[in-house]
Amino acid sequence: MGYRFLIVDDSATTRAIIRRTIQMAQVPADKVLEASNGMDALRLLAGEPIDLVLADLHMPEMDGVEMTRRLLADPAICHIPVVILSAEPSAERLEQLKRDGVRGYLRKPFTPEGVRNLITQTLEACHA
Amino acid sequence: MLETLSDSVANSLVDALEQMAFISALPPESPLAVPTQALLIRIGFRGPVCGRIDLLADEAVGVLIACNVLGPDCIDAPFRARDALKELLNVTCGTFLAQYPPVPGQAFEMSIPEVQPLDCVTWESMLAQGDFAPFDAEGHALAIRLADRNPS
Numbered sequence: 001m002g003y004r005f006l007i008v009d010d011s012a013t014t015r016a017i018i019r020r021t022i023q024m025a026q027v028p029a030d031k032v033l034e035a036s037n038g039m040d041a042l043r044l045l046a047g048e049p050i051d052l053v054l055a056d057l058h059m060p061e062m063d064g065v066e067m068t069r070r071l072l073a074d075p076a077i078c079h080i081p082v083v084i085l086s087a088e089p090s091a092e093r094l095e096q097l098k099r100d101g102v103r104g105y106l107r108k109p110f111t112p113e114g115v116r117n118l119i120t121q122t123l124e125a126c127h128a
Numbered sequence: 129m130l131e132t133l134s135d136s137v138a139n140s141l142v143d144a145l146e147q148m149a150f151i152s153a154l155p156p157e158s159p160l161a162v163p164t165q166a167l168l169i170r171i172g173f174r175g176p177v178c179g180r181i182d183l184l185a186d187e188a189v190g191v192l193i194a195c196n197v198l199g200p201d202c203i204d205a206p207f208r209a210r211d212a213l214k215e216l217l218n219v220t221c222g223t224f225l226a227q228y229p230p231v232p233g234q235a236f237e238m239s240i241p242e243v244q245p246l247d248c249v250t251w252e253s254m255l256a257q258g259d260f261a262p263f264d265a266e267g268h269a270l271a272i273r274l275a276d277r278n279p280s
Contacts, residue, residue: 087221089221089238111147
């Protein structure tokens, strides 16, 4: 059985890179869905079972911080882990995200190994 | 100091291009030719200091990035070129700002990059301002500068 991922990034190129990275990392994936901002992601999460959300921080309409805040406030989906992949320069802010409920983060530009490690560590922690 | 920061922006671009797309950018051996499809991509930032980074690029660089990151069988690389260049500048800006010493309670905010086409005259007049660092990215023109930097 594979995992179901949701990639949230306003850059279609970055979404494609992450999708390809998941394939290259040979993480078992049944389904990989995409959304271009936090609002679209929440709509998808309302109707699709997802195991892990990989989200950017800076997006139009709704950014990754607000998306995570709303996800955590919704009892139906608050169990879904969120990890952040972002060019965010502030280590302090990234650490704050973890205190606010984000399970992990990776600063862009990321490597396939970095993405694989982030995914496996997060999913293992959730299923421990 | 400004020269050092400009060098840092240029180095951040070279690193981002290398790490994102395995593309080498080197100082050109001759002046940059005006590309057929010239673009200006901009990103602003505010925090301990405020400013903007301007990237002049041949759209072909965006196609090259898309091809490299998505694989040789990516048929829609030309349609992803501008998106790829915006993401390149986003990553460049994040890499550059991450080098600033952290100031407690003053994190940087970056804007969403914007892209616009340029005509030949504007491309040449911008490069003539002399504050761009020019690069040859595997045969395609690229130039970057740190603009409007001010203490917040």
